[in-house]
Amino acid sequence: MYPDRVVSGMRPTGAMHLGHYHGALKNWIKMQSELPCLFFVADWHALTTHYDDPGVIERSTWDMLVDWLAAGVDPSQATLFIQSRVPEHAELHLLLSMATPLGWLERVPTYKDQIDNLSNKDLATYGFLGYPLLQAADVLIYRASQVPVGDDQVPHIEMMREIARRFNHLYGKEQGFEAKAQDAVKKLGSKRAKLYNELRTDYQQCGKDAALEQAKAMLDDAQSLSMIDRERLFGYLEGSRKLILVEPQVRLTAASRLPGLDGRKMSKSYGNAIALREDRATVTKKVRTMPTDPARVRRSDPGDPAKCPVWQFHAVYSDAATKEWVAKGCSSAGIGCIECKQPVIDAIIKEQEPMHERAQQYLDDPTLVRAIVADGNDAARKLAQETMRDVREAMGLAYN
Ligand code: TRP
Ligand code: SF4
Numbered sequence: 001m002y003p004d005r006v007v008s009g010m011r012p013t014g015a016m017h018l019g020h021y022h023g024a025l026k027n028w029i030k031m032q033s034e035l036p037c038l039f040f041v042a043d044w045h046a047l048t049t050h051y052d053d054p055g056v057i058e059r060s061t062w063d064m065l066v067d068w069l070a071a072g073v074d075p076s077q078a079t080l081f082i083q084s085r086v087p088e089h090a091e092l093h094l095l096l097s098m099a100t101p102l103g104w105l106e107r108v109p110t111y112k113d114q115i116d117n118l119s120n121k122d123l124a125t126y127g128f129l130g131y132p133l134l135q136a137a138d139v140l141i142y143r144a145s146q147v148p149v150g151d152d153q154v155p156h157i158e159m160m161r162e163i164a165r166r167f168n169h170l171y172g173k174e175q176g177f178e179a180k181a182q183d184a185v186k187k188l189g190s191k192r193a194k195l196y197n198e199l200r201t202d203y204q205q206c207g208k209d210a211a212l213e214q215a216k217a218m219l220d221d222a223q224s225l226s227m228i229d230r231e232r233l234f235g236y237l238e239g240s241r242k243l244i245l246v247e248p249q250v251r252l253t254a255a256s257r258l259p260g261l262d263g264r265k266m267s268k269s270y271g272n273a274i275a276l277r278e279d280r281a282t283v284t285k286k287v288r289t290m291p292t293d294p295a296r297v298r299r300s301d302p303g304d305p306a307k308c309p310v311w312q313f314h315a316v317y318s319d320a321a322t323k324e325w326v327a328k329g330c331s332s333a334g335i336g337c338i339e340c341k342q343p344v345i346d347a348i349i350k351e352q353e354p355m356h357e358r359a360q361q362y363l364d365d366p367t368l369v370r371a372i373v374a375d376g377n378d379a380a381r382k383l384a385q386e387t388m389r390d391v392r393e394a395m396g397l398a399y400n
Helices: 018-031 043-050 055-071 088-097 102-107 109-117 131-140 151-171 177-186 190-206 209-221 227-238 280-288 309-317 320-331 337-364 367-394
Strands: 006-010 037-041 079-082 146-149 249-252
Touching (some): 006 018, 006 131, 018 037, 018 055, 018 146, 037 055, 037 367, 043 055, 043 131, 055 079, 055 337, 055 367, 079 367, 088 367, 102 109, 102 151, 109 131, 131 151, 146 151, 177 227, 190 209, 209 227, 280 337, 309 320, 309 337, 337 367
Parallel strands (some): 037 079, 146 249
């Protein structure tokens, strides 16, 4: 089978805030040490909604990349790149579009939602309808096994699984597949070839799942097989199709969600965000002026943490003892709100210290980020080109 691989992207929205960090980046940083990861700036995706104002995208792209690095995304572990620098994404998007039913795109829930939300923009465009298909190309082109995203993106991942399945179904039939598969069986050596054929028959004629598993394990062990022959033999076990694109799994971001200062979703446009690299004084001021439970007008009024956005910050930042101190102190008016906020301020400042440090070298020398991304673009492009070679061949486009 194809190797495990993680792919995820973000639209360039400029400087990141703590909502992005807790909602997505922390998860990326965890995954980068576990599996090969590709993280990219989805600049073409930004154009689907900002086609009339593309000037902001460049600046936002670099700002976002500095923040990824500041947060701890490590270019020696993960591949960082920019979508538009790997034009193969566009080629796959085009080829996938040929067989994608319009209904699949119109049904994606974010489509109607976004059109309603961004009613000041004309989003009745071809590009905007195709957003989830471009996203499918972003992931399928790397044959990713896992995609870390928030739950709003789950329908997109489900659709890309359907796209991959449909593609394999339509084009997975290689010319002369049967003969090529039988050649590959011979390359296993006579003992293994015999076992392979027996297990294949057991599975196909008697539906024995254990035989399928055993055959797959044997193929995993067969060192001498080329990648493509291994794929053929996997496909041949179950039928006569070759897996060209891989159906990815969703990897949901762990639910540490940090709301904005006012309790709504954290967003720069709501003015309720703390920037990833906000300076100390501003962090302190922003948290000190956060709204609290409206019932606590005076210091002597008891409060209810459940009605207070500061409590949600404690949920992310504080240990059990601190949380208990808050819960008791708030409901008994034993502590004041300024007092209650101090541990949150301290925790945010502590969390941000290494981010400021890591960012400094990139601010001092902007060519560093350019170099990291140039390397990432090259590495991503190589992988994308491998897949596209197979895709073109499968679709009968490999003539020259
Ligand atoms: N649609 C994603 C978002 O709005 C961004 C994105 C584009 C993405 N391509 C992707 C995420 C591929 C994961 C994989 O957040
Ligand atoms: Fe909110 Fe803390 Fe004030 Fe209670 S004491 S209202 S939890 S800030």
